[in-house]
Amino acid sequence: MNDKDQPSYHMDLEEFRQNAYRTIDWVVDYLANVESYPVLSQAEPNEVRRQLPAEPPEKGEGYDAMLRDMTEIVLPGITHWQSPNFFAFFPANSSPPAILGEILSAGLGVQGMSWATSPACTELETHMMDWLVQMLGLPERYASHTDGGGVIQHSASDATLCALLAARERTTGGGSNKAGCDGQLVAYTSAQAHSSIEKACMIAGIGTENLRLVDVDENFAMRPEALDAQIRADKAAGLVPFFVCTCVGTTSSLALDPVAEVAKVTSAHELWLHVDAAMAGTAAICPEFRFINDGVESADSYTFNPHKWMFTNFDCNAFFVADRAALISALSILPEYLRNQATDSGAVFDYRDWHVPLGRRFRAIKLWFVIRYYGVQGLQHHIREHVALAQEFKQWVIHSDDFELGVDTPLNLVCFRHRDGDAVTEQIMHTVNRGGDMYLTHTRLDDHFTLRMSIGQTNTQRRHVTSAWEQLQAVASAVTGS
Amino acid sequence: MNDKDQPSYHMDLEEFRQNAYRTIDWVVDYLANVESYPVLSQAEPNEVRRQLPAEPPEKGEGYDAMLRDMTEIVLPGITHWQSPNFFAFFPANSSPPAILGEILSAGLGVQGMSWATSPACTELETHMMDWLVQMLGLPERYASHTDGGGVIQHSASDATLCALLAARERTTGGGSNKAGCDGQLVAYTSAQAHSSIEKACMIAGIGTENLRLVDVDENFAMRPEALDAQIRADKAAGLVPFFVCTCVGTTSSLALDPVAEVAKVTSAHELWLHVDAAMAGTAAICPEFRFINDGVESADSYTFNPHKWMFTNFDCNAFFVADRAALISALSILPEYLRNQATDSGAVFDYRDWHVPLGRRFRAIKLWFVIRYYGVQGLQHHIREHVALAQEFKQWVIHSDDFELGVDTPLNLVCFRHRDGDAVTEQIMHTVNRGGDMYLTHTRLDDHFTLRMSIGQTNTQRRHVTSAWEQLQAVASAVTGS
Numbered sequence: 001m002n003d004k005d006q007p008s009y010h011m012d013l014e015e016f017r018q019n020a021y022r023t024i025d026w027v028v029d030y031l032a033n034v035e036s037y038p039v040l041s042q043a044e045p046n047e048v049r050r051q052l053p054a055e056p057p058e059k060g061e062g063y064d065a066m067l068r069d070m071t072e073i074v075l076p077g078i079t080h081w082q083s084p085n086f087f088a089f090f091p092a093n094s095s096p097p098a099i100l101g102e103i104l105s106a107g108l109g110v111q112g113m114s115w116a117t118s119p120a121c122t123e124l125e126t127h128m129m130d131w132l133v134q135m136l137g138l139p140e141r142y143a144s145h146t147d148g149g150g151v152i153q154h155s156a157s158d159a160t161l162c163a164l165l166a167a168r169e170r171t172t173g174g175g176s177n178k179a180g181c182d183g184q185l186v187a188y189t190s191a192q193a194h195s196s197i198e199k200a201c202m203i204a205g206i207g208t209e210n211l212r213l214v215d216v217d218e219n220f221a222m223r224p225e226a227l228d229a230q231i232r233a234d235k236a237a238g239l240v241p242f243f244v245c246t247c248v249g250t251t252s253s254l255a256l257d258p259v260a261e262v263a264k265v266t267s268a269h270e271l272w273l274h275v276d277a278a279m280a281g282t283a284a285i286c287p288e289f290r291f292i293n294d295g296v297e298s299a300d301s302y303t304f305n306p307h308k309w310m311f312t313n314f315d316c317n318a319f320f321v322a323d324r325a326a327l328i329s330a331l332s333i334l335p336e337y338l339r340n341q342a343t344d345s346g347a348v349f350d351y352r353d354w355h356v357p358l359g360r361r362f363r364a365i366k367l368w369f370v371i372r373y374y375g376v377q378g379l380q381h382h383i384r385e386h387v388a389l390a391q392e393f394k395q396w397v398i399h400s401d402d403f404e405l406g407v408d409t410p411l412n413l414v415c416f417r418h419r420d421g422d423a424v425t426e427q428i429m430h431t432v433n434r435g436g437d438m439y440l441t442h443t444r445l446d447d448h449f450t451l452r453m454s455i456g457q458t459n460t461q462r463r464h465v466t467s468a469w470e471q472l473q474a475v476a477s478a479v480t481g482s
Numbered sequence: 483m484n485d486k487d488q489p490s491y492h493m494d495l496e497e498f499r500q501n502a503y504r505t506i507d508w509v510v511d512y513l514a515n516v517e518s519y520p521v522l523s524q525a526e527p528n529e530v531r532r533q534l535p536a537e538p539p540e541k542g543e544g545y546d547a548m549l550r551d552m553t554e555i556v557l558p559g560i561t562h563w564q565s566p567n568f569f570a571f572f573p574a575n576s577s578p579p580a581i582l583g584e585i586l587s588a589g590l591g592v593q594g595m596s597w598a599t600s601p602a603c604t605e606l607e608t609h610m611m612d613w614l615v616q617m618l619g620l621p622e623r624y625a626s627h628t629d630g631g632g633v634i635q636h637s638a639s640d641a642t643l644c645a646l647l648a649a650r651e652r653t654t655g656g657g658s659n660k661a662g663c664d665g666q667l668v669a670y671t672s673a674q675a676h677s678s679i680e681k682a683c684m685i686a687g688i689g690t691e692n693l694r695l696v697d698v699d700e701n702f703a704m705r706p707e708a709l710d711a712q713i714r715a716d717k718a719a720g721l722v723p724f725f726v727c728t729c730v731g732t733t734s735s736l737a738l739d740p741v742a743e744v745a746k747v748t749s750a751h752e753l754w755l756h757v758d759a760a761m762a763g764t765a766a767i768c769p770e771f772r773f774i775n776d777g778v779e780s781a782d783s784y785t786f787n788p789h790k791w792m793f794t795n796f797d798c799n800a801f802f803v804a805d806r807a808a809l810i811s812a813l814s815i816l817p818e819y820l821r822n823q824a825t826d827s828g829a830v831f832d833y834r835d836w837h838v839p840l841g842r843r844f845r846a847i848k849l850w851f852v853i854r855y856y857g858v859q860g861l862q863h864h865i866r867e868h869v870a871l872a873q874e875f876k877q878w879v880i881h882s883d884d885f886e887l888g889v890d891t892p893l894n895l896v897c898f899r900h901r902d903g904d905a906v907t908e909q910i911m912h913t914v915n916r917g918g919d920m921y922l923t924h925t926r927l928d929d930h931f932t933l934r935m936s937i938g939q940t941n942t943q944r945r946h947v948t949s950a951w952e953q954l955q956a957v958a959s960a961v962t963g964s
Contacts, residue, residue: 016578017510020509023586024503027502031589043601060857061854066579075602078603080592092591096493096502097493100505103588104508106584106795109575111571117563120523120525120558121559127530127531127534131538155841157838157840177689183663195840313591335676337733356640357640358638371538373491373493377542442818443819
């Protein structure tokens with residue numbers, strides 16, 4: 001076998017360079033024109049699939065066809081999360097520096113499962129997590145020079161699962177990893193918490209019947225005294241309370257659980273306290289919003305998503321623990337084929353033991369680039385801008401004859417509804433979303449169908465928000481015939 | 483507030499285009515020169531970190547500095563998984579078409595958690611999974627037009643965890659999700675299985691004491707009669723056997739469990755049968771290697787990693803189930819804020835219910851591009867080439883005076899050791915890895931320290947394999963003084 005005699009099907013590097021330039025041009029065109037597409041895809045089920053060949057190609061084809069199909073087949077099936085008129089769910093922001101980081105990560109193609117399999121992948125990640133501790137004013141015990149540390153996870157769902165597992169491990173002294181769960185452990189979160197807590201309880205063998213959804217106050221925040229009463233009742237029943245998940249900004253209405261008050265309860269009962277600040281956490285970059293983290297200094301673990309509001313492409317969840325030994329003990333396995341001198345020395349972090357998967361991409365580059373390109377100052381500027389826009393929008397609702405607030409929300413989310421009730425509110429939502437000029441989603445608050453105006457997409461400016469408000473008013477008039 | 487008066491810290495699109503071109507050039511240079519770097523990073527612990535500023539920058543900086551730091555700080559800390567001289571662990575391949583797909587995915591920045599949040603993201607993924615069923619000759623019941631279907635997961639560890647959860651759900655009739663685990667469920671895998679099975683049992687509350695490591699034969703493959711005996715013993719003890727994980731190509735030595743024989747046992751006892759073909763699965767693209775999947779038609783779930791040997795950048799694990807209802811039932815949660823008309827209609831897949839995380843990237847593009855660019859023919863060619871090289875290397879070992887096989891392996895892995903024993907073998911490994919011209923790792927077989935020569939990196943050609951063999955022989959001579 002001689003290399004020269006062998007055909008190769010690989011794309012050679014010069015062809016790759018030219019195709020990559022064209023791909024960059026495609027992305028630039030896309031981002032330049034993103035406002036011209038309907039934000040919510042208007043595709044019907046199966047509309048994309050029926051344009052694809054039923055069978056995989058026997059022979060390879062040129063790149064032209066692929067880029068063309070991206071435009072003709074894929075784009076109409078895209079809901080444009082990077083449109084400045086995207087006000088649905090929460091933002092899942094990208095930004096140019098983050099995309100550049102993704103390109104480098106894809107080009108290097110390394111695995112960071114152990115320190116030795118690419119020391120830079122682990123060390124840059126640890127360093128970025130330490131930077132975030134400083135940037136957000138998080139407690140020093142989450143920094144890597146203490147007993148704690150941070151790690152990039154796939155998503156907040158994964159981070160919350162890992163927090164639950166670390167708590168389970170600490171509470172049972174390793175027993176649950178060995179003997180399995182026994183139906184006695186009880187977890188707590190607010191009745192408004194994200195579905196990921198319930199999912200984590202299912203996955204970890206805790207069971208949803210052993211997850212207590214604690215009562216909330218009029219702002220949909222957890223009531224610490226209700227938590228305390230529930231824990232006491234469970235203990236009296238012979239159960240084993242072990243884990244409390246508080247939310248700093250619920251998905252539904254950005255409710256802020258009173259972490260400091262909750263921490264007094266978890267501390268008294270010696271339970272693991274986890275803080276889920278998935279979207280809102282980014283706000284703490286601005287000192288004036290850092291009140292959201294009051295009490296976090298007592299939390300055993302904390303998570304937020306730079307891939308939501310911090311201009312860093314998905315996936316990039318940041319997860320911090322005060323006692324990394326509990327986390328590692330919950331998830332560590334060391335088969336012979338993964339052993340190496342660096343691991344055996346104990347001098348390095350092997351991030352495979354900090355989460356579910358073994359393999360891991362080099363995700364710290366994009367975070368490094370975002371922080372360096374914007375600087376703390378630039379990030380603060382855009383976060384403040386988003387918050388100001390949302391608070392201005394909230395005033396418009398307050399002074400509107402047609403709409404009313406669902407709850408008074410802080411930061412960058414506004415919850416509101418039409419005064420004529422659920423049916424009208426829902427019809428307004430479907431109408432504006434079908435119109436394609438904006439996209440927003442809903443929740444239920446006090447059993448009312450409630451719209452969520454989430455302002456945080458990278459490029460959202462005042463003109464997008466004013467235009468959205470004009471549309472909502474116009475559609476409301478059309479729907480109600482007023 | 484007026485848009486024009488507001489400073490913006492965003493990189494404008496023309497600046498992004500130019501920076502992206504330069505980034506592409508950096509990646510092309512990297513790939514062109516990857517053979518010139520030591521394959522295993524020679525960095526010492528903390529060598530990367532100590533070059534990074536202790537504090538995040540207050541002001542933003544230009545992109546020049548970032549690209550320069552990639553070269554000067556990051557590259558020396560990289561272990562080069564994309565070097566053709568990388569023979570360690572298993573391949574984690576990238577390829578130009580896959581990188582192009584990653585760029586587009588990063589540029590679109592969409593979330594595919596629900597069908598409605600980008601129909602193309604879900605439909606292209608379902609379509610690619612169906613293509614893989616055809617390409618690998620997998621049973622039709624994994625295709626989406628049946629009760630089954632496929633989904634991209636983050637890693638094989640995640641896929642195996644999901645298989646375990648679906649099995650748990652089916653066996654307990656939903657009881658484990660509600661009441662939690664009770665320590666009675668028992669899982670089975672071979673004594674040579676990947677650590678991810680044990681990890682999944684820890685995570686899912688099954689407990690490692692309830693994972694039976696079934697005896698293997700002289701080729702390190704599971705013994706079906708030992709499995710049957712163990713299941714009977716557990717049933718007799720009042721326990722509830724529920725899940726068997728077979729390996730089609732163990733990590734340690736590429737051992738192939740006899741899936742068809744195991745399936746007779748799982749079928750008789752009505753247990754969930756999962757097949758983990760993480761690396762080796764790709765071989766089934768070639769009809770002559772499809773024997774590895776004998777018996778898979780009886781498996782409830784199957785997984786392999788296009789991100790290992792199929793030239794598709796991490797992360798891209800393919801996971802198939804015959805009964806998607808069991809999987810979805812194990813993982814589904816539908817809070818109000820995720821409800822939408824398409825989901826309520828039941829006409830679409832919402833992939834958030836097929837795995838742990840809620841958010842998900844558009845990972846199907848890179849897989850689509852790889853399959854289209856190479857064609858089935860091109861993929862077959864390179865897989866055959868890797869297998870032929872490994873089998874040739876094996877013959878060199880067999881005919882060597884210094885080395886001997888640890889076990890006779892099929893496909894693209896060779897397990898071998900020096901005839902003078904563990905200490906010499908280990909010293910040879912450390913010496914060649916420190917030398918930087920190649921990188922290979924080890925396992926233990928029959929309690930012997932054994933080297934693993936894994937041949938499957940995208941660009942590995944015959945000259946790299948012959949050079950590796952020459953180095954191993956030369957180092958062996960130096961080490962033994964012969």
